[in-house]
Amino acid sequence: MLELRPNCECCDRDLPPESTDARICTFECTFCRPCVxxxxxxxxxxxxxxxxxxxxxxxxxxxxxxxxxxxxxRATCP
Known part of the structure; x- marks a missing residue:
């Protein structure tokens, strides 16, 4: 089951469970659409x-x- 992490790892934007802006990779790293x-x-x-x-x-x-x-x-984000 997915964790549904609550934020973007890059900008720390809130990503609630119902967010359509949340993006994940195969390891479930979580980022917002604008950062991706x-x-x-x-x-x-x-x-x-x-x-x-x-x-x-x-x-x-x-x-x-x-x-x-x-x-x-993340400590740093591109």
């Missing part, structure tokens, strides 16, 4: 992979399977 399309140029700085839109967990499932509250940020 801009400074990251579509390439994950952690693993070198590409990004896909993060799925949205239905609201009814969030109570039983909540999103992660652990914020991850």
């Amino acid at each position: 399309d801009g400074p990251l140029k579509g390439v994950c700085p952690n693993c070198g992979g590409n990004f896909a839109p993060r799925p949205i967990r239905p609201a009814g499932k969030l109570a039983r399977f909540p999103a992660s509250g652990r914020r991850v940020t």
Whole structure:
């Protein structure tokens, strides 16, 4: 099950579970669409992979399977 991390690892923008701007790679590194399309140029700085839109967990499932509250940020971002 996806963690649904709460923020962009680059700019620390909030990305709630219902966000359509959240992007993830195969390792679930999480970034916002503006960072992916801009400074990251579509390439994950952690693993070198590409990004896909993060799925949205239905609201009814969030109570039983909540999103992660652990914020991850990179020390540097392109």
